Amino acid sequence: xxxxxxxxxxxxxxxxxxxxxxxxxxxxxxxxxxxxxxxxxxxxxxxxxxxxxxxxxxxxxxxxxxxxxxxxxxxxxxxxxxxxxxxxxxxxxxxxxxxxxxxxxxxxxxxxxxxxxxxxxxxxx
Amino acid sequence: xxxxxxxxxxxxxxxxxxxxxxxxxxxxxxxxxxxxxxxxxxxxxxxxxxxxxxxxxxxxxxxxxxxxxxxxxxxxxxxxxxxxxxxxxxxxxxxxxxxxxxxxxxxxxxxxxxxxxxxxxxxxxxxxxxxxxxxxxxxxxxxxxxx
Numbered sequence: 001x002x003x004x005x006x007x008x009x010x011x012x013x014x015x016x017x018x019x020x021x022x023x024x025x026x027x028x029x030x031x032x033x034x035x036x037x038x039x040x041x042x043x044x045x046x047x048x049x050x051x052x053x054x055x056x057x058x059x060x061x062x063x064x065x066x067x068x069x070x071x072x073x074x075x076x077x078x079x080x081x082x083x084x085x086x087x088x089x090x091x092x093x094x095x096x097x098x099x100x101x102x103x104x105x106x107x108x109x110x111x112x113x114x115x116x117x118x119x120x121x122x123x124x125x
Numbered sequence: 126x127x128x129x130x131x132x133x134x135x136x137x138x139x140x141x142x143x144x145x146x147x148x149x150x151x152x153x154x155x156x157x158x159x160x161x162x163x164x165x166x167x168x169x170x171x172x173x174x175x176x177x178x179x180x181x182x183x184x185x186x187x188x189x190x191x192x193x194x195x196x197x198x199x200x201x202x203x204x205x206x207x208x209x210x211x212x213x214x215x216x217x218x219x220x221x222x223x224x225x226x227x228x229x230x231x232x233x234x235x236x237x238x239x240x241x242x243x244x245x246x247x248x249x250x251x252x253x254x255x256x257x258x259x260x261x262x263x264x265x266x267x268x269x270x271x272x
Contacts, residue, residue: 023235026237026238028232061268061272063212063216064212064268065261065265066220067211067212068260068264070215070218073256073257073260076256082161085161085164086161090166093245097245097246097248100246100249100250101253104253108218108222111218111222112215115213115217119209119210119214
């Protein structure tokens with residue numbers, strides 16, 4: 001598990017650096033390539049290794065953390081988005097940010113309910 | 126005197142009943158929508174103040190929330206299966222959503238010279254992704270310590 005963590009850190013540093021540089025110079029291709037290479041390295045290592053990469057406790061912790069994060073995140077972006085839209089007359093520059101956050105909240109909820117429906121079917125409704 | 130104080134307690138207990146709290150939260154939602162449509166910050170401020178008041182009441186009664194909201198029936202709100210489905214759905218949603226908003230923000234920021242009108246959306250999505258990561262790692266640290 002330790003080797004995998006080290007690999008993930010190295011891949012994250014590599015992808016982060018290339019994406020950062022790519023954003024700075026304003027070209028998209030290096031960023032896309034770095035993301036694809038990073039994902040491929042991680043995937044190949046996962047397939048080839050015999051190490052135990054994740055135990056039940058880590059899975060449980062990450063599931064619980066994801067759930068609570070989604071709850072807080074969706075409420076926060078929906079409220080901030082709504083506030084920015086309401087303040088469109090006072091701060092017209094921030095209206096686009098408000099709409100972006102609101103659409104993101106809608107997308108998040110849609111995605112969540114699609115997966116909820118899927119797992120509901122999978123575990124027998 | 127005793128009769129009077131009993132009456133006052135009865136009136137106060139209405140404010141703590143499940144039905145009242147449900148109606149109250151619907152009213153707050155109505156205020157949010159009205160504020161959004163009218164573009165009026167005063168209505169939103171009122172909604173936020175009422176929401177804080179509601180949160181205080183719920184926090185005081187945090188140990189018997191289930192009793193407050195389930196006085197009329199014995200419906201089980203969440204069993205182990207529902208909890209499992211919620212957690213699995215949240216994990217998948219979180220992974221895909223964060224990945225998509227990061228990629229979308231990178232694309233929008235990188236294309237700022239070609240589409241400058243979309244760069245604010247790109248920065249907003251990027252900040253949202255950072256906020257999402259902070260929330261996730263904070264809650265992960267909390268649950269790691271808990272289990």
